[in-house]
Amino acid sequence: MKVMIEELHARGHHMDVIRASSSWYIKADSPHYHTIHIPQEPVFEDIFGEFLDINFKAQQESASALTLIKLAKDMFSMMSNIHYLTGEMVIQMLEDENLVKYLLDAQYDLVLTDPVIGAGAILAKYLKLPLVLNARWNIGGEGHFDIAPSPLSYVPVPGSGLTDKMNFMQRVKNMLFYSLIVFQQRVLVGRHYNAVCDKYIEGGCDILTLHQEADIWLFRTDFVFDFPRPTMPNVVYIGGYQCKPSQPLPAELEEFVQSAGEHGVVIMTLGTLVKALPSEIADEIASVFAKMPQKVIWRHIGERPSTLGNNTLIVEWMPQRDLLGHSQIKAFVAHGGTNGVQESIYHGVPVLGIPLFFDQYDNLLHLQEKGAAKIIELANVNRHTFEQGLKEVLHQDSYRENMQRLSRLHRDQPITPMDHAIFWVEFVMRHKGAAHLRTEAYRMPWYAYYSVDVFLFLLTAVGLLMFTTAIMFRFLCCRGRRKIKNKQQ
Structure with a gap:
């Protein structure tokens, strides 16, 4: 807040x-x-x-x-x-x-x-x-x-x-x-x-x-x-x-981003609760980043991945909002927290999601259903799946087009x-x-909110009406039979 x-x-x-x-x-x-x-x-x-x-x-x-x-x-x-x-x-x-x-x-x-x-x-x-x-x-x-x-x-x-x-x-x-x-x-x-x-x-x-x-x-x-x-x-x-237009990056970070040239930059962060992934998963991800033509900025706290490439910048903190608003950013690897999801929509950056817990999978699922993100569950993250997912988000134009469409809709508000x-x-x-x-x-008590008492009342009323009607018909039928029998006698 x-x-x-x-x-x-x-x-x-x-x-x-x-x-x-x-x-x-x-x-x-x-x-x-x-x-x-x-x-x-x-x-x-x-x-x-x-x-x-x-x-x-x-x-x-x-x-x-x-x-x-x-x-x-x-x-x-x-x-x-x-x-x-x-x-x-x-x-x-x-x-x-x-x-x-x-x-x-x-x-x-x-x-x-x-x-x-x-x-x-x-x-x-x-x-x-x-x-x-x-x-x-x-x-x-x-x-x-x-x-x-x-x-x-x-x-x-x-x-x-x-x-x-x-x-x-x-x-x-x-x-x-x-x-x-x-x-x-x-x-x-x-x-x-x-x-x-x-x-x-x-x-x-x-x-x-x-x-x-x-x-x-x-x-x-x-x-x-x-x-x-x-x-x-x-x-x-x-x-x-909480979203605002991006501000200029610090000089060193701007220089790194611009050095990516036409290939652009991928950013990755898994939020504030998770400082680092297990080392074996981090190594798999780092090896994929090392082969990419893009530059990478990765918020990672903990043991440095052994497979890290020269194109990857490890940071303890990143100006996420300002990076997402930069024209060089091509994809956002994220855990699916509320802030990250909303900022990616605001700036129109497609997402490769690795949900960890709480609402993160559902947040990413909303984006995936709208064609703006792809989800890889943590249990399925390896060199092959991560590379395939990242290339899909980077090179299939539909992801960026759909996210930018969401961005235009989100920004089109009276205030x-x-x-x-x-x-x-x-x-x-x-x-x-x-x-x-x-x-x-x-x-209201639950039975009143769901009109259970009204339903039971109407059901009882209909039941009584049907019962009364049946009794009347039976009475009239019995009376008619007695009259016929008396006439015959």
């Missing part, structure tokens, strides 16, 4: 940012906001590290049913632990009388938070403030499924690897994945937050309802990228809101996604909420 906070600050708003003292990315000091520190041990990085090791192993090996079950168990355990620790952090905040007094006295206009963890939503409820959510994801999965009609017949569940065109067995798979999401959200994760709600929120609450009560939900996606689906009035689509996002944040401030855009469906 750093990009949005900087923009809000530039427009004259004042912000307090609550951060764990062990936060990876949120700086303790900033000219754009005042920081409130919550003491916390640096445990999250260790948790993700363990999960990455398990995930790599599962994808590299021929995954048996037992391996997959163990992976699912470890993933659920990791997610539960993260949300338990977050719940403990909320308790720590609400037990701090000085902090609570400061938060109440500050007279904030709203709470802007990421719904992937539940702390911000609980805090907004406790402080009785309007709530704006800034992410597509929540504690259990994808936010649309919490607030909008989501027919499983054509709305794929993230993680299922499905598109909006499903046959019967794929619809069965989609239903099973949705069941796992519901289990994770309501049973595995939600209980940690619900216990906090019961203790500190008058009348109690649950985390799902808190998210459904949000005034505005800023979704970092749009329908250039996403599959069409039902939505709601308080969902604001801001896909690519920029950032301006759209800021307008709705300020709208909530001006009107102290946006309850008129929020459906009241979440207040």
